[in-house]
Amino acid sequence: MLFGLFILLACQLVGEIIARGSGLPIPGPVIGIVLLFALLALRGWRRGAASAETGPVAKSADGLLANLGLVFIPAGVGISQHYQLIFDNGSAPVAALIVSTVLTLIVTVAVFRFVSRLLPAKETQP
């Protein structure tokens, strides 16, 4: 558990160092994901995929992902400070959020399906 958490934090830390050090507009956690995937692939290659899929890092990540919503609550409670500014702008922010969210869901799923169909029929359906 502790080792798994350490690896997650270390991947994020190295990701932040690379992101800030390089000056590229790549977010640190995105580099962290790539690093963690590479570590898992390395472990899978050396000790078999099952070891990478069920090891301590996988357990810690599963624990975090099972409760993923929790980490957004402190920021979400911040609405108590900002609702005045949001409602001072009338319907604009609320309308923008709702309409844009619905349209983005539709556009993304449409592009994903459209490009999937461009591939030959070998496509694996879950």
Add this chain to the structure above:
Amino acid sequence: MTPPNFDLWVYLAASPLLWLTLTIGTFLAAQWVAKRSGYHPVVNPVLITIVVIVPVLRLTNTGYDTYFDGAQFIHFILGPATVAPAVPLYRSRQLVKAKALPIPASPAVGAPFAMLSATGIAILLGAAPAIVLALVPKSVTAGIAVGIAGQIGGEPALTAVLVIATGILGAVIVTPLMNALKITDYAARGFAAGLTSHGIGTARAFRVNSVAGTFAGLAMALNGLATAFLAPLIFGFFS
């Protein structure tokens, strides 16, 4: 002389322990309610927890800063939680390989669309520039969005609130919307949820189906990447 329970309250109300415990406890209760509802999309644990905690802070006259002293320990986990989707991604590497074309294509369209649709509507309806700039990274996971907002001159705290609102909205809407559109490809459904509604959409997707969750986590990371590149190019001239 003040009654002893008043002294106790004075201690607790200012201590990180109370607000940290309340946040975790409320979230656990909300998750229990969500489970009892059969994970009905409207019964969103993040939404329930915020709706409970905000009035508690109001009624007890507790400032957000005091609350955040305790809640920051949870807030910190945003970072490792953004890295964690690498694990389900590794488990599904074969399926991800089979979707090698739609995976880069969807954020290439979806990321700019998310930014431009939100800001376009807000501008048309006459929103203040502070709101418009804070809306730019609204579909990106909180930790990354706050950094992007800072770069383009948006207010980070307001951005965080709009990000969470977008997350909850998408997580509530995605299941009925995709069912209405008769989309049965859970990779596509999950990808849309993660791109639009980052980690909160990803949490919802994992509740529906592990394939959906995996693709949501991937979309969350790719949208963070695409928006971090595009937002300064499109909106950088404001700052």
